[in-house]
Amino acid sequence: MLFPFIWMILGSFKYNKDVLSVPVRLLPPEWNFSSYRNAFAAGPFGRYYLNSVIVLVFAVIINVVTCTTAGYGLAKFKFKGRDFFFTLILSTLMIPIQTIIVPLFVLISQLNMVNTYAGIILPLSLSGFGVFLMRQFFYGVPDELLEAARIDGAGEFYIFRRISIPISTVALISLTIFHSQYVWKNLLWPLVVATKTDLRTLTVGISLFSGVFFTPYPEQLAMSVSACIPIVILFMFLSKYFIRGTAMTGIKG
C-alpha cells in the first residue's frame, strides 16, 4: 500500500539518471542529498509553502463555518425552500471543474480578485459534500436537547454556539480533514487564478518542475515528499478523532 510512497521518497534521493535507470533499482546506487536543497532553491518554495498554508487555513475556516451553519439550518429547521436550497447546494457536486473554470475566472476578475488571496480561497472554501456531512450529523442530534434550551428562553444563535457546536467538535474535525486534503491538493484553481509568483501554492510549484528539455525528477520528488509531510502528520495526529467524527455524522443511519 505504501510502496509507491516509499518509491517516491527513495527517488528523491537519487540522481536524475538513476531514477530512470534500466534495470530499475529500488535503492539509490549513490545517495543524492542535494536534491532537497536544489528543490528549495529552484523557486521561492518557502513562499509557496506559506501560501498553501494560508489558503488552507482560511479555506478550511470558511468551509467549517459555512457547512456547519448551513447543515444545522437544513437539518434542524423547517422553512419554505429548505429542500430547494439543499438540492441547489448538492447540484454543485455535479459540475465538472473544467467547465466553470473559465466563467469563474471571468467572474473573479470582474470582482477584481485575480491574484489575491481572497480570489484563491473563496471558491475553494465551498463544499457541497461538507454541507451534506454536517446536515447528516445534525440530524443525529436529538431535538429534545435544543427544545429544552428553547424552553429556557435561549435564542437560536445562543443554542447554536453553546450547544450544537460543542457537540459537533468531532464531526468538525472530520470535516476539516476531508476538506483539507481537497484544498491542499488542489492544482487547477490556484494555477489559473494566481499567476503572480509570490501567490503560488505548493502544488502549482511542484507541477512547474516539468521543464521542456528535461524534468529534474529528484527535485520534483523531493518537493513532493515535503508537500506531503505536513498533511500526513496532521492526519496521523487527528486520525483517532477523524474516524470517530465521521462515525458521528450519522453515517450508520
Place this chain on the structure above:
Amino acid sequence: MKKRCIILVLMILLVSVGMLWSAGSEEQAKKVKLVHWGHTQPPFDGLIQRNINTFMAENPNVAVEYAIFSDADLPNQLLTAVAGKSAPDSFTIAGTQAARFLEANMLAKLDPEAFGKKSVDEVLAMWEDGAFKGAGGYFKGAYYGVPHELSNYCAWINGAHMVEAGLDPKNDIPKTWAEFTEVGKKMTVDVGGVRTRNGFGVNLKTAGFVANVGFPLLRQLGAGIVDDDVTKSLLDTPEAAKAVTTFTNWILKDKIWDPGLVSDDREGFGNELLSMFLTGGAWYWGVMESQYPGVYDDAIVFPYPRFADGKDLGGISYGYSTYVFDSSKNQKDAWRVANAIASTPDDFIKEGLFQPRKGYDVKLAEESLPSWDVFGADLKKSTPRPVTKHYAEVIDIYYAAITQIVYDGVKVETALDAAAKKINNLLKK
C-alpha cells in the same frame, strides 16, 4: 447574533486581507508596472531574471514582474488571462503557439523607438537574417516578436553504441532513412525478450513531437500534414502514405522502437535507453552537460537523413519569440523589456540556447554548441512548420492517425484518409 457578527467580521477581514495583500506589492504606485510571462527551463529562467534586473536598475521608474509557467500550460494560462482581462504585457512563447493570437489581432507590432531605432528594418538588422521569420515573429507583412530562441532539430546518435554494434562512428552515420533503419536495428538490444535499448525513439505520448518528426518526413516526399497555404491537407496522397509507413514501421515492422521502454526521447537518449533520436536542437548539449554527463562525450550530431528520391530538407526549425499584447497599456516599455531580455545572447549560448542576435560570440557558439556547423547547415534547409490558429487541433488529428496505425492496427492509407478529411473539414470553417 454574535455568530452572525463573527461570520461577517471574518468575511470582511478576508476580503480586506486579500486586497491588501495584492495592493501591498504595488507600494510604488508611481512606477510603471509591467508583467512578463515565460516558460520555465533552468538555467535560462535565472538568465532572464538577471537581464530584467539589469533593466530595472537602469530604468528605476519601471517595475517588471517575471512569472514562469510550465511550457505546456503557458498558452492556456495566457488564454484564461485574456478572458479575465489580466493578460501580461509581454510574454515569450513558441511561434506556433503565437499563431492564434496573431490571427486574432491581439499582438502589438514592433515599435522601433523602443529599440532606439527609427524604422523596423533597422531593428531587423540587429538580428541575423531570417531570424524573425524563423522564430515566429513575422505575420502577414508585419513584425510582432523579438527572437528569443532559434533552433532546429538534427539527428543524434550515440557513438559508443555504434562501436558496440560493430559500426564505425565516422563512416557509418546514416544518410538515408533506409540506412537509418539498418543502423537502428544493429543498435537495438533485447535481453531475454525484454527490450532494454531502442535503436530509436520519439515521444509517442504527445502530439507535438510526433508531428515534429512527421513534418520533415512528409515534406521530403512532397506531401505534408497541410499544404503551404494551410488550406487543405496533403495526407491522402501516396507520398504521405510512404512517409508515414516509414515512421510507423520503426515500431511495427523493423522493431527498432518499443514505445513502452521510455516515453521522453530526450530523457531516453540521455539515459542510454535510445541510441538515436530526432528531436534535439543545439541546446541538448547543455542538457547533457548538466543532466546526463555520461553521454556527452559519445553523442554525435548528424543531419536528418533524407529519402533517396526525396527533397533535400532537414529537421524542423522553430523559435520562441517575445511578443507584446496590444491590450498592454505600456507597449513601448514592454518592447524595451523584450529587447533587454534578448540583449545578452552570449549568456544563453553558453548554456546551450542559441539566440540569433548579431554580435554574438561565434567562437563561444562553436565551443558551447559542438557541431554548430551541422546545425547551421541544416538550419538553412530546415522544414518550416505551418502557422495557423488551428495548429493544436491539426497536429492532434495527425497524431490520432499515427496512434491508430501503431496501436489499433489500422491501415496507413485508411488512417491518413480519415485524418485528411477531418483536417479539411476543420480548415473549411
Place this chain on the structure above:
Amino acid sequence: MKTKSQSRAGYYFVVPTVILFCVFLIYPMLNSFRLSLYSWNIMEPMQFVAFDNFKTLLQDQEFLSSWGRTLQYTLTSVALLLVISFVFALMLDSRMLKARNMFQAIYFIPVVLVTPAVGVVWKLMFQTTGILNAGIFAPLFGATVPWLESKNVALYSIMMVQLWISAGYYMVMFIAGLQGIPEEYYESAVIDGASWSKRLFAITIPLLKPVFLLVFVTSVLFTFGQFALPYTISQGGPNYSTELLTLFVYRNAFKYLKVGYASTASIFYFLTMIVFSIMQIRLFSDKKR
C-alpha cells in the same frame, strides 16, 4: 412547537452559505450553460450558434466514446472501490489488530498525496522497464505488462492508481460505520452459533446499507469527475483510450479554444449526473431523511 422565529432563524443559518454557493458556483455554472449556445474562442467575441454545438456533439465520435468510456470506467471503479474499501475497513477495524490507528493512517496516506507527485511516481513505475514489470511481473510471469502502452490496459492502469488513492478515503467511512454497530449484536450472534460469514452477511452488511449508499453516491460523483490524475499520467492516451469526459472538455476548451463546444459537453456531463441522482433516489427510496 415551531414558531415563526424558528423558521426565520433557519433562513439565517442557511442563506449566507447559499449566497456564496450561488455566486461562486451556481452563477458560473449557469454561465457556462449559456456558453453552449455560442461559439467562443476567448479571443474574439462570441458568436451565437443556437443548437449547432449540440448537433455536432451528438455526432462527434470522440465525445460519444469518451462519454461511454467514462460511464463504464465509473461503474467498474465504483464497484471495485466498494468492495476494496469495505474489505480494508473490515481488516483494519478488527478488534484484534494492534496499532489500529497507525494502520488506518497508513492506508489514508495515498489520499493526501499531491496529484502531480502521484502522477510522476506511477508514470515511472508503469514504464515497461519500471519497477512493476521488472520487480514483479517479469520474474513471476515472464512477460511485461504494457501498462500505459496498450489501449486495452491503460484505462485499467489509471483505475488502479485511482483505487490506490481513494480506497483509504472510503475505508474511513466504512470504519466509522462499523464502529457504530453495537457489540451486542455480534455477541448474541456468536452465542447463537453464527459463523463469521453469517455474521457478516446477516448483521454487518444490512446495517451498513446507508454507508454503502453514501460511498456509492460520493464515489460515482468524484470518479465521474476525475481530471487531475488521468491528465497527469496519460494525457488521455494512448489513442484517447483514457480520455474521460473531463479530459474531453478540457481539451476542447483549452487546446482547441472551442469553449462553447466544451460547455455543451459539460451539459451532458451534468445531465448524466442528474439522471444518476434521480435513479439513485428511486432505487434506494431515500435513505437520507
